[in-house]
Amino acid sequence: MYLETQKHFEARIRSLLEERYDLRVDSVPSGTPPDLKFGELATPIAFELARKLRKAPKIIAQEIAEALAGLEGFAKFEVAGAGYINAYLDRPASVRATATPRPATPPESPFHAMVEHTSINPNKAAHIGHLRNAILGDTFVRLLRAAGQTVTVQNYIDNTGVQVADVVVGFRHLEGKSLADVRALIDQSLNREMSRGTKTPADNRDALKGRDFSRAMSETQLPGASAPAALRPFDYYCWDLYARVSQWYDHGADDEKAARKKLRLDTLREIEHGENETAEMAELISTAVLRRHLETMQRLGIEYDFLPRESEILHLKFWEAAFEQLKRKSVLYFETEGKNKGCWVMRRSGSEAAQGEVDEDAKVIVRSNGTVTYVGKDIAYHLWKFGLLGRDFGYKPFFRYPDHECWISAGRGEEPHPRFGSASAIYNVIDVRQTDPQANLVQALRGMGYTGQADHCIHFGYEKVALTPRCALELGFEVADEDLNSPYILVSGRKGFGVKADDLIDKLMAATRAEVDARQTGASAGRQRIAWQIAVGALRYFMLKFTRNSVIAFDFRDALSFEGETGPYIQYAVVRIRNIFRKAGLAESAALAEFANLSAPDLESFLCGEENEDIWTLWLRCARRSQVLEQCIATSEPAHLAKHAFQLAQEFNNFYHKHHILTEEIPARKTFLLATAAVALRELIESLALLGIGSPEAM
RNA sequence: GCGCCCGUAGCUCAGCUGGAUAGAGCGACUGACUACGAAUCAGUAGGCCGGGAGUUCGAAUCUCUCCGGGCGCACCA
Secondary structure, three states: OHHHHHHHHHHHHHHHHHHHHOOOOOOOOOEOOOOHHHOOEEEOHHHHHHHHHOOOHHHHHHHHHHHHOOOOOEEEEEEEOOOEEEEEEOHHHHHHHHHOOOOOOOOOOOOEEEEEOOOOOOOOOOEHHHHHHHHHHHHHHHHHHHOOOEEEEEOOEOOOOHHHHHHHHHHHHHOOOOHHHHHHHHHHHHHHHHOOOOOOOOOOHHHHOOOOHHHHHHHOOOOOOOOOHHHOOHHHHHHHHHHHHHHHHHOOOHHHHHHHHHHHHHHHHHHHHOOOHHHHHHHHHHHHHHHHHHHHHHOOOOOOOEEOEHHHHHHOOHHHHHHHHHHHOOOEEEOOOOOOOOOEEEOOOOOOOOOOOOOOOOEEEEOOOOOEOHHHHHHHHHHHHOOOOOOOOEEEEEEEOOOOEEEEEEOOOOOOOOOOOOOOEEEEEEEHHHHHHHHHHHHHHHHOOOHHHHHOEEEEEEOOEEEOHHHHHHOOOOOOHHHOOOOOEOOEHHHOEOOEHHHHHHHHHHHHHHHHHHHOOOOHHHHHHHHHHHHHHHHHHHHHOOOOOOOEEEOHHHHOOOOOOOHHHHHHHHHHHHHHHHHHOOOHHHHHHHHOOOOHHHHHHHHOOHHHHHHHHHHHHHOOHHHHHHHHHHHOOOHHHHHHHHHHHHHHHHHHHHOOOOOOOOHHHHHHHHHHHHHHHHHHHHHHHHOOOOOOOOO
C-alpha cells in the first residue's frame, strides 16, 4: 500500500518536471521524514534541481508543491526547511486501503529461482552455525515465494569428502567396527529417536530468566552429554568420533602419523571410486547423518525439495561434460610453464597477466596428476543448475514431508520424477569465507558466454556464528587467557567445539515449556505445541535479527531470552490481539466489515490530532509490508523484515496500553480501534509467517 | 604482498539508493498490574557515528589516507 503511494508520488513529480521545466530525471528520491509533523512522504529533489534551474531550492519546492495539489491519496503538500517537499497523506483514504485485504498472492511469474542452503557435511551433528545458514536460506525462500517466484530448495550433500572419510576411519580403526556393526548402531539410534521425548524441568524457570544461569545450565540436561554412547543420536556419536579421529591424526610418532594420513587418503580414494565396502560404509553413515539433519531442520519448519549428492556428480561424470565445454570455449587452457605447469587453469577475474605471459595467479582447475579440483566440480554442478550441462541426475524419493516429497540424487533413478535444475536465478547460501570460490564460479560462467546466468548466480553470504568466551566456559571448554577478553571465539568441528543445533532447540523447548506451564492450564499436547512455536520463534528471530555480515557472538543468555527484541515479544503481541477478539466475541473480519461503514469525518477525527499520532503510526507501519519485502529481496537481507515485525509489535503494544479498546464508549471509535487491532494482527501474522515463525493462540 | 568485510550508547546491534533533531534491545536507575494477560508499558542517564582530509547545498552513509579488529588469496576438500 505505502509502496504504491510512494511510486505514485514519485511518478507524478517526474511528469511534472517534464511538463513544467522540460526536465527528464531518472528517478525521484523520496523517503520517510524523521517526524510525522513533516508528513508521511518527502523528497529533497528541489536541492538537486537548484543548480540546473538556477533558482533557489525553496522556490522550486514551492512551485512543485503547488502543482502537486489535488493528487489522489494526499491531503496536502508543504515546503519545509531549505526546500523539502513534504507530502501529507489523506489519512481516511489511506487507512481504508490498508484495511482492504490484498489479493492473496501475486500472479506466478515464470521466473524460477533455486536456493541452495544448509549443505552440512554429513559426518556429524548440525551446530548453531548451520542453523544460521538454514534459517537464512529458508526465510529467503519464503520471501521469494511471497513475491510470486517459483522456488526450489536444494541442500547439497558432500558425501564423498574427506570429512566423511574421517568418520569411516574412526569406526574402522579407532572402534574396530565392521559394516554390520555400524548398521546395527544406526538401527539402534533410530529406534531411540522414535521413543524420544522432550524433557521439561519444571522448576528452573527463575534460573532460566538469568538470575542464576549457571545453575540452569547444569539442570537442563543436554540430551547427548550423559547418555550411554550406543544410545545417543547417531549424529552426536559421529560428532565425538570425528573429533577423536582428528586428534588421532595429530598424535603419535612421525611414522605413525604418516601411516594414519595414508589411511585417510586411501579411505577417501575408495569412497570416491565407489562399489566397495568402504564406500558402502560411507554411504550408510552419510545417509544416516543426513536423515538426522533433515529431522533437526524440520523441527524449525525447514524443508527441502532436492538433495544433490557429490557421489552422483562424480559417477554420472558431470565434470567430464563440463570439461569438454570449458576447453571448447577456451575458458581453460593448459599451462606449460611456471608453478602450474601441467595443469589446466583458468584466469581469474581482474587478472593482469599479458597475453603469452605466464599467469602465475591463474586458478588451477585440473591438477597435474589429472584430478579435478573442488572449483571444477562446482562449475559442472552449476552448469547443471542452469540447465547448461546436457546431463541430469537420477532421482529417488528420500524424505516425506506432510505435504511434499524431498528427492535425492541417484545413479539410477526412478520414473516419474519432478524436474529439477534449469533455474533462472540461483542463490547459494554459503558463509563469507567462500567469497573467492564463488567469484571463480561466476567468472567461469561469464567466460563461457553465459553472462545472463553469471549475473543471476548470487552468493548469499553470511558471517559466522562464534561463541562468547563466557559461553565457551559454560560448555566446559578451555579458553586461552588471551581469548578471555576477545568478543568471540571460533567454533571448530574438528575439535568437537561448538553448540549442537538439537541441544539448543531442546534447551529452548525446555525453557518455553516451563514458561507456558506456569501460565497456561490447557491440555499438555496444546501446551507443548505452544512451547514449540515460541521456541522456534525465539531461535529463528535470534538468527534473523542480525544482518548477514555481522558476526554473531552466541550466548545462551541472549538466545534463550524471550523479552525485548525477540520472537516471543512479537508473538505475545499477536496473542494479546487474539485475546481482545476472544473476549469481545467478535471475528476480525466482522470488525473490518463494520469499519468499512465508518464515515470519512469520523476516521479523520480518530486519526488526526496529537493524541492519535500513535494510532496513525501503527496504521502506517501496517501499510509497509510490501515495501519491506521488496527491500529484503533487492538486498538479499531478511533482517529488514525481522526489524519490521518487531517495530510493528512494539507500536501495537504502545497503542494497546494507551487506548483501551473494549471499554471504549463511542461505538464508532470502538469499531475503529477494533479494526486497528485486526489489521495489526493480520500484518503481524503475515510478517511472522514470512520469517517462518508461527502465531500461537495463547502464551 | 593482493583482495574483501567490520569499527555507531557500558554491552549486542539497526540506520533503505547521501537528506531535516543518530535509533532499538539488553544492562543500570525511577515508576505503572481492581480495566483487552506485566513474556508488557512510561520515564531518566548514557554518542566528536575509530582518527584525519576530500566531494557536496548536506556525509554515520560516497572517495582517499591512517589506526584497530576479522577473513580470504593452495595442484587441501
